[in-house]
Amino acid sequence: MHSIDIEKLEKLAELSVNTGLGLQRGQNLLITAPSDALPLVRFIAKHAYKAGAGLVTPFFSDSEITLARYKYASDDSFDVAADWLYKGMGEAFDNNTARMAIAGDDPMLLSDMDPEKVGRANKANSKAYKPARERITQFDINWNIIAWPGLAWAKRMFPDLAEGEAQSRLAEAIFMASRVNTDDPVAAWNIHNQKLKEKREWLNQKDFKEIHFKGPGTDLKVGLADDHEWMGGASMSQNGIICNPNIPSEEVFTTPHALRVEGHVSSTKPLSHQGTLIDDIRVVFEKGSITEANASKGEAVLKKVLDSDEGARRLGEVALVPNSSPISSSGLLFYNTLFDENAACHIALGQCYSKCFKGEKNLSTSEIKDRGGNSSMIHIDWMIGSGEIDIDGFGKNGETVPIFRKGEWVD
Amino acid sequence: MVLEKMERPSPYLGKVSGLIKTDMLTSKVLTEGLKRIVKLEGMDEKKESFEKTKIITKGVVVAISSEAKQKIIKSS
Structure with a gap:
């Protein structure tokens, strides 16, 4: 965490809530994020509640837990998805819950895993998530994606730099691209x-x-x-x-x-x-x-x-x-x-x-x-x-x- | 505009699963994909009659029997 500018990270969170989502008073918020993005998710929750959010519910994915499944789970595991969770997400979207996604996990995480298992797991997930996904792709509700400077992603962009430095460089690049480097990012986005x-x-x-x-x-x-x-x-x-x-x-x-x-x-x-x-x-x-x-x-x-x-x-x-x-x-x-x-x-x-x-x-x-x-x-x-x-x-x-x-x- | 990974639509995925509800377009896409794979890899008689799954393209994985492969070769 020490390698990321905390002030700018909070500005990014505030921007995502107000300009990204346009979150309304009383509206609930569902967030999905990689587990290492917890600091950003905490800032998002803070600004969501300040904006009047009803309930903020985060869901985290974790690269180590994902890899553990591919390494140790029984073969049957790869045809199973969390149907109950996706059904709940669909219900939440039906009830006007806003959706925030944090990008930034390791882009190459599953590159060495068995493609057959990856394909089956994706298929099971895609099928289970379909009703909820359609509410996003049809713009039934307000949604937004922002990025977290994940370490694996940072090392891919800056392979010659030490981990902390690579993450810091990626964080600054995200802040610059997201117009968070300005005094008033919300005003900058209004003009943009x-x-x-x-x-x-x-x-x-x-x-x-x-x-x-x-x-x-x-x-x-x-x-x-x-x-x-x-x-x-x-x-x-x-x-x-x-x-x-x-x-x-x-x-x-x-x-x-x-x-x-x-x-x-x-x-x-x-x-x-x-x-x-x-x-x-x-x-x-x-x-x-x-x-x-x-x-x-x-x-x-x-x-x-x-x-x-x-x-x-x-x-x-x-x-x-x-x-x-x-x-x-x-x-x-x-x-x-x-x-x-x-x-x-x-x-x-x-x-x-x-x-x-x-x-x-x-x-x-x-x-x-x-x-x-x-x-x-x-x-x-x-x-x-x-x-x-x-x-x-x-x-x-x-x-x-x-x-x-x-x-x-x-x- | 970019969709989050879990929200990128996979138009044929649901239909491919189990091959229960295939329409003309899906069948055509799958057939073309299979033809290309067979042309690229050819036939290996020594292999088991039912080979491992093949990736046609991202997100589409199918199993092909040697018999099916032979039919595709003859028809193409």
């Missing part, structure tokens, strides 16, 4: 959210049919899905509470048309995928699908990803992030999508977000497909933005409007 809102509303009003990325190694026309809606920053959940689901968040994003992407694109930052780094990705799109794919590093893994299923070669998300974002300025690779996707403009292969459509928010799979939304088992973001990227929007009446110049929003 207002800027994202302006961009989002402007893009929605323009209703471009296509956007065009142009830069070194990139000349890509991305058709947008019919009835697409740009999202980003604060959003209102279905219980009427405005929350920021992700802290940090720098992106404005929407759903591309799965069949209308043409041209070539190069990655500008390495992609960390399940422990493998894929670097210098270069792909060619024809009629929405990747027809050629190369990478200087991790090409075999990239090709395996593309072969995951039919939708894995098509786009499910396009997101605009200015090159001046705090995460981009840090020059760090976090090995965590919560951070890395906010470093640059990015596209994602695979599943689209069902929420990025105008009107009805619970579209069926066929309704999403009819609008051009992609379907896949994967959703993998990779960065294509830089200080040299220009983006234009093509309107339905043939007009061309500049959106980004040299990696920054055109005001």
Whole structure:
């Protein structure tokens, strides 16, 4: 603990309660966190109660206990999930309990464990948690994710530093990216959210049919899905509470048309995928699908990803992030999508977000497909933005409007 | 936007479990995955008739019998 700035940690907790969740007086709060994040969870509980929370209930996972299961549990253990717990979580969400998740556990914890057991345990968990999970993905309630600088994660980012120093560096990077380094983080987020809102509303009003990325190694026309809606920053959940689901968040994003992407694109930052780094990705799109794919590093893994299923070669998300974002300025690779996707403009292969459509928010799979939304088992973001990227929007009446110049929003 | 690990939807996971309720899309996805694995690994007659589970992609693990493998090879 001595290596983390306690004052900033408390500011992060306060920010997550007030800006992240928008926690309301009398509202209950459910928190899941890695066990070593206890200091952060205590601060969150303190500020939740100060904000008028009814009851704060934390649930902890512990890496040693998880590993003990894989090492010593009987084979039957891996088809079992805590159904009773997930049922209770679902009931809590039905009763308007807010949800806070603390990210930051060891990203490689299960990499040496039997993949068959990992698969079975995930399957059992996924099945048991499904009803509760849907309440989150459909935004029934206000929810938020923030990060704790876990030691294993810190050592992955800074392998040459001693443990304490690595954790301190990661903590500072999280505080910087989350805008906790400012005197008044809540005010800083209000300004930030207002800027994202302006961009989002402007893009929605323009209703471009296509956007065009142009830069070194990139000349890509991305058709947008019919009835697409740009999202980003604060959003209102279905219980009427405005929350920021992700802290940090720098992106404005929407759903591309799965069949209308043409041209070539190069990655500008390495992609960390399940422990493998894929670097210098270069792909060619024809009629929405990747027809050629190369990478200087991790090409075999990239090709395996593309072969995951039919939708894995098509786009499910396009997101605009200015090159001046705090995460981009840090020059760090976090090995965590919560951070890395906010470093640059990015596209994602695979599943689209069902929420990025105008009107009805619970579209069926066929309704999403009819609008051009992609379907896949994967959703993998990779960065294509830089200080040299220009983006234009093509309107339905043939007009061309500049959106980004040299990696920054055109005001 | 990022979802917490436990909240990332796995569209076909529930359906794959037990293979009780598969729809056309799920079947197609699984068949394509199996075909690729078989093409990559080929057949080994010396192995037991029922092999260990295979990972098609993240979160999707299936068991394939040698008989099923042979059928896939013939059909592809």
